[in-house]
Amino acid sequence: MVNCRRETALTGPRSPIPVHQGFAGSVYCISLPVTIPPDIHDILSRSRGAFVGLAIGDALGAPVEFMTSHEIRAKYGVLRDLVGGGWLRLKPGQVTDDTEMAFCIARALDARQGWDLKGIADNFAAWLRTKPVDVGDTCRRSIRNYMLKGMLETPFNQWDAGNGAAMRMAPVSLFTLGDDDLLSDCAVTQARLTHNHPLSDTACIYLGRLVHLAIQGRSKNRLRREVDRLVAEQPTFGFDTYRGLASGYVVDTMQTVFHHFFRTAGFEECVVATVNQGGDADTTGAIAGMLAGAYYGMEQVPRRWLKRLDPKVLDETTRLAERLLHLSPLFSGLAGSHGTRPLG
Numbered sequence: 511m512v513n514c515r516r517e518t519a520l521t522g523p524r525s526p527i528p529v530h531q532g533f534a535g536s537v538y539c540i541s542l543p544v545t546i547p548p549d550i551h552d553i554l555s556r557s558r559g560a561f562v563g564l565a566i567g568d569a570l571g572a573p574v575e576f577m578t579s580h581e582i583r584a585k586y587g588v589l590r591d592l593v594g595g596g597w598l599r600l601k602p603g604q605v606t607d608d609t610e611m612a613f614c615i616a617r618a619l620d621a622r623q624g625w626d627l628k629g630i631a632d633n634f635a636a637w638l639r640t641k642p643v644d645v646g647d648t649c650r651r652s653i654r655n656y657m658l659k660g661m662l663e664t665p666f667n668q669w670d671a672g673n674g675a676a677m678r679m680a681p682v683s684l685f686t687l688g689d690d691d692l693l694s695d696c697a698v699t700q701a702r703l704t705h706n707h708p709l710s711d712t713a714c715i716y717l718g719r720l721v722h723l724a725i726q727g728r729s730k731n732r733l734r735r736e737v738d739r740l741v742a743e744q745p746t747f748g749f750d751t752y753r754g755l756a757s758g759y760v761v762d763t764m765q766t767v768f769h770h771f772f773r774t775a776g777f778e779e780c781v782v783a784t785v786n787q788g789g790d791a792d793t794t795g796a797i798a799g800m801l802a803g804a805y806y807g808m809e810q811v812p813r814r815w816l817k818r819l820d821p822k823v824l825d826e827t828t829r830l831a832e833r834l835l836h837l838s839p840l841f842s843g844l845a846g847s848h849g850t851r852p853l854g
């Protein structure tokens with residue numbers, strides 16, 4: 511037995527469970543007394559789909575960021591490929607801040623093997639020092655404040671209802687899978703490193719819940735009921751009469767993603783429809799890709815997109831998705847108990 515991170519000691523109706531072959535060819539086993547979900551392969555596929563889907567949506571949408579849907583139609587007909595270009599002059603398959611900030615979170619959690627808010631903030635600061643190709647104004651301001659004053663929570667600001675915290679929720683969703691309280695804590699604390707606004711907080715929590723439900727194989731009707739709960743709580747997120755606004759305002763962003771996710775029937779169809787709406791297309795694409803990837807799994811991500819996506823990004827999203835999933839309460843058997851609570 512090689513590379514076993516833990517000893518096998520499984521309980522439950524399906525044990526003993528054989529060592530499972532990991533996606534990257536690694537062999538791992540699970541040690542704690544936990545009943546492994548019977549659809550472990552699907553959960554792994556959907557977890558990878560969430561993180562890879564975020565990167566794919568970012569790379570697909572970034573070249574048409576700030577364009578209107580009419581301008582996109584005039585230039586591309588329907589944009590279906592990772593073409594690069596746009597105002598950022600990207601290479602085909604290149605990602606932007608949406609994916610890079612998600613990496614900052616994922617790497618910190620992986621390095622600490624647990625929640626590490628300061629580690630995330632340090633990674634944000636190190637990332638900003640690299641002069642990234644794109645960074646939102648709210649994120650830049652808050653990260654600079656952290657660098658100058660060590661603030662781990664940016665003060666409330668009425669203009670902080672942007673989508674910059676929601677766009678990086680994939681790693682938080684994977685890390686907290688199986689514990690809704692942990693999700694809420696982690697979603698809000700990571701969000702407030704840069705964005706402090708109730709609409710951003712709510713969007714992050716519900717997006718995380720939707721990703722949790724999707725990864726665990728729940729139906730689209732079940733996900734729709736969760737969105738109905740969100741709308742009951744915050745009616746401004748209602749999207750039954752979608753106005754076609756796809757801006758960086760987190761309400762517009764979430765409405766765009768909900769509209770296209772619930773009207774389409776596959777990963778490609780959902781992400782293509784979302785980015786062709788234009789506006790903040792890299793981030794709407796990233797969030798749609800995260801949600802659709804979690805729902806449909808890696809099998810539905812088109813091979814031509816996987817081939818075109820920056821290979822380092824594909825490798826790291828895939829690897830970190832698996833590692834974060836293994837840290838999650840669902841896999842560790844520590845749901846609601848010690849070991850994975852936020853540390854600060």
Ligand SMILES: [Mg+2]
Nearest residue numbers: 606607608792
């Ligand atoms: Mg971006």
